[in-house]
Amino acid sequence: MKTIYLDHAAGTPVDEKVVGGMIPYLKGYFGNPQSIHVYGEEAKGAIDEAREKVADLISADPAEIYFTASGTESNNIAIKGIAHAAKKKGSHIVVSAIEHQSVLHSAKSLVKEGFSVTHVPVDKNGVVNPEDVKKAITDETILVSIMHANSEVGTIEPIGEIAKVVKDKGIIFHTDAVSAVGNIPINVKELGVDSLSLSGSQFYGPKGAAALYLKKGTRVVPFIDGGIQEDGRRPGTENVPGIVGLGLAAGLAVDEMADRAKHLVGLRDALVSGLTSSVDHIYLKGHPVDRLPGHASFVVEFIEGEAMLLSLSMEGVCVASGSACTSKALKASHVLEAMKVDTALAQGSIVFSFGMMNRMEDVDYVLEVFPPIIERLRKMSPLYTKYLKEGKK
Amino acid sequence: MYSEKVMDHFRNPRNVGVLDDADGIGEEGNPVCGDMMTFYIKVKDDRLQDIKFQTFGCGSAIAVSSMISEMAIGKTLNEAMKITNKDVAEELGGLPKNKLHCSNLGADALHRAIENYRKDIKIEPKAKRPEKPADAAHCHCPYCGEEFDCKDTHVDMCVNRPGAE
Secondary structure: OOOEEOEOOOOOOOOHHHHHHHHHHHOOOOOOOOOOOHHHHHHHHHHHHHHHHHHHHHOOOHHHEEEEOOHHHHHHHHHHHHHHHOOOOOOEEEEEOOOOHHHHHHHHHHHOOOOEEEEEOOOOOOOOOHHHHHHHOOOOEEEEEOOOEOOOOOEEOOHHHHHHHHHHOOOEEEEEOOOOEOOEOOOHHHHOOOEEEEEHHHOOOOOOOEEEEEOOOOOOOOOOOOOOHHHHOOOOOOOHHHHHHHHHHHHHHHHHHHHHHHHHHHHHHHHHHHHHHHOOOEEEEOOOOOEOOOEEEEEEOOOOHHHHHHHHHHOOEEOEOOOHHHOOOOOOOHHHHHOOOOHHHHOOEEEEEOOOOOOHHHHHHHHHHHHHHHHHHHHOOHHHHHHHHHOOO | OOOHHHHHHHHOOOOEOOOOOOOEEEEEEEOOOOEEEEEEEEEEOOEEEEEEEEEEOOHHHHHHHHHHHHHHOOOEHHHHHHOOHHHHHHHOOOOOHHHHHHHHHHHHHHHHHHHHHHOOOOOOOOOOOOOOOOOOOEEEOOOOOOEEEOOOOHHHHOOOOOOOO
16 A cells, blocks of 8 residues: 655655765764764764755854754753853743743753743744743843744744844844754844754754754853763764764755745645645644645544544555644643644644655545545544534534 | 554444434543543343444544444443443453553443433433533543543653653
């Protein structure tokens, strides 16, 4: 049976060119970049080149790029590291209500140490209002972190405007751009951010290779102690093959971004219009326009997400959901909750995220198999029966 | 993740439907939590002559409802009351640990329907439960089975949760 991967928000396949570029660093060029001999120099040269490519992707200086093992790690260094470095100036942090768990839980752990955190609300499309960020800032605020794009609903935040508000008050501004980098053009200088997290697994690079942008002068207290790699901010022998892969993926993203966006938008919009016209009581979530090019997240009324996932998986279609039953902690999506989506409705969450391997036939196939799945589950649902009988939900 | 038997009951659930002339109706769960089941029963000579159910919920929830309806049909009311969530999970070849609470709901919903019939009260979709605020949602913890207000962070903090601090 053909499988169709529509969960690129969870991770992308590694581009063939990237794989090809990484293999020499797994086989022949195995040197430690810190070694003072030809093996070391070769490895160091490779990661320096990767650093330049990643810097180029976000218009930063190579010296401002620090390699980490994941977006989560980048977020941890940013939130905890910046907060600890600035704690003499204050102890208040502002984040949005829809941040990734790595930001929310990092902030939560700081609360145990005496910091305080304010969560800025979002509107029904998941958009953060710069005015709300302004209101949340106090004299004690030392860090604001708002994500660039949300991986659950696809909404792209007005980071440039939010940065203006934050920098006006002289506060450090970090953005978790893991879902955005490689998908939409990002220029850290134009945006005005002090720090940014990105991950290669989101733009056809390998897993385990990510980075943190720290504008010159932005201090962090590192939590890994060791040698002097990454200027002491993230010691540890570098993951050379991974970093090389990240650099190659960054280079490809720069070259191909416009074409990729065009391709993905075509698929996304075809799915959205196809589903909303063939199925009743299905709602697109996230901002209708300011959303990631390949991202289409819905809530389907009267039925539950995991049952939809299983049914789609039986037809070879691989997607994701924000329902309680699909999370290990059995809690429904905090993003949908922050967007004030009715909790019962949020259980019907289903998230499609396209990538470059997808074609229009994949959209056609989903439009063929998904509506009957919805119909079958609705026939079994007491909520749907009640709606049909009483005409209200 | 799921056994063959669970997948079979998910693909082809037995006894889905509604009984307009049900002798007993039982409902458990809450759409807020993500799982809700309604069981309808017809009783003759103290035996379950017919069972129909509807479920709003995940793969486990649907499979559990289907399995328990199959296990209970034809049994006496007492025998059916003795079917536990553990029995259902075992019949299904086991459920993932964090889905065991779905099996609680299936057995409970059927038992409510039987209680509803036995109390001979006017048939209501919601069986009599201890007094709770009308709009409070109640969830079952998948790790310790306790009931708690869905808005709580009980699951995060449960001592039985794997990897709990």
